[in-house]
Amino acid sequence: MELAGIDITKEPMEVGPTTHYVMGGIRVDPESQMSTVPGLFAAGEAGAGLHGANRLGGNSLSDLLVFGKRAGEYAASFVNEKGLGDIDPEEIHKAEQEALDPLKRQYQSTTLNPYKLQFELQDLLQDKVGIIRQKDTLEEAHKEIDELAKKAELVAVSGDRQFNPGWHTALDLKHLLTVAKACACSALARKESRGAHSRVDFPDKETGHWAKHTIGLRKGEDGKMEIVETPILEIPEKLQKIIEEQG
Ligand SMILES: Cc1cc2nc3c(=O)[nH]c(=O)nc-3n(C[C@H](O)[C@H](O)[C@H](O)COP(=O)(O)OP(=O)(O)OC[C@H]3O[C@@H](n4cnc5c(N)ncnc54)[C@H](O)[C@@H]3O)c2cc1C
Known part of the structure; x- marks a missing residue:
């Protein structure tokens, strides 16, 4: 039997793990979808908290419809009000300068390619913050993410502002590194296994302490990330009743 010119009865099929979904994201108010930054709204895979420690198949697309609608409506009324x-x-000027920096740097021995750093970050997360986690490799990941963040300040791109995916990758890097750091920090803090988070050094689910959300916050001048824990809110009575009625 042939598929794309390959006899699949003879050629082995390569199978490997890949990222399917991100359960974490920006913490938002469930009614308005607004984050703690006034006027910043998030829904879908960018928002956090809806699916708990793992997502049930199909729930993502219903999440987008329900909470995307809310986010849009509340964002519109926020602007109207x-x-x-x-x-x-001054802040706009600073952001503009920061965005243009990679274009201004000329390629030389001290500058770095944004794609190369993105690939390095992908490999690092796959190897050390991936499906199966443990303390020592998570700690190594922390250090390596910090090193990549320093290197990201030296990326240079050629071309100009139009249709420039290299420049977009350079701009994305800062945010990819923030998300990577939040994943590594919370994975290290959570000393249990739950849903899609599996620690070989803490293989069991531990409900005494860890029935909690972990939230990564950047604090202080140095932007160091801290993890804070908040309790999971109880399910409102009327929803609990529906769940019980559905069996
Ligand atoms: C293989 C696979 C199968 C899946 N199957 C199912 C399923 O059967 N059922 C289900 O419910 N869910 C499924 N999901 C999950 C679901 O598809 C996603 O969670 C959902 O599509 C996410 O939608 P989103 O709008 O939040 O994000 P996205 O669809 O990722 O949209 C984000 C958009 O933002 C754009 N963007 C990114 N950065 C910038 C920027 N800087 N400026 C401007 N735009 C930007 C991106 O190009 C993209 O278009 C599956 C996911 C995968 C990967």
């Missing part, structure tokens, strides 16, 4: 608010021109 408050306008765009006061934006500090």
Whole structure:
């Protein structure tokens, strides 16, 4: 039997794990989908908390429809009520400069390619913050993510602002590194296994302490990430009743 010109009865099929879904994300208010940054809304895979420690098949697309609608409606009424608010021109200028830096740097021996760093980060997360986790490799991942963050400040890209995926990758890097750090920090903090989080050094689910959310916060001038824990809210009575009625 042939598939794409390959006799699949003779050629072995390569099978490997890959990322299917991100359970974490930006923490939002469940009604409005607004984050703790006023005017910043998130829904879908960018938002956090809806699916708990693992997502049931099919629930992602219903999540997008329900919470995407809420986010859109609340974002529109936020702008209608408050306008765009006061934006500090100094902050805009700073963000603009930061965004243009990779284009201004000329390729030389000290500059780095953003794609190369992105691949390095992907390999690092696959190897050390992947499906099966443990303390020593998570600690190594922390250090290596910090090293990549320093290197990310030296990325350079050629071309200009138009249709420039290299530049987009350079801009994405900072955010990829933030998400990587949040994953590594919370995976190291959570000393149990639950849902899609599996620690070989803590293989069991531990409900005494760990029935909690872990939230990564960047604090202070150095932007160091800290993990705080918050309790999981109890299911409201009327929803609990529906769950019980559905069996
Ligand atoms: C293989 C696979 C199978 C799946 N099967 C199912 C299933 O059967 N049922 C189910 O419910 N779910 C399934 N899911 C999950 C579901 O498809 C995703 O969770 C969902 O599509 C996420 O939607 P989203 O809008 O949150 O994010 P996305 O669909 O990822 O949309 C984000 C968009 O933002 C754009 N973007 C990114 N960065 C920027 C930027 N800087 N500026 C502007 N735009 C940007 C991206 O290009 C993208 O278009 C599956 C996922 C995978 C990978």
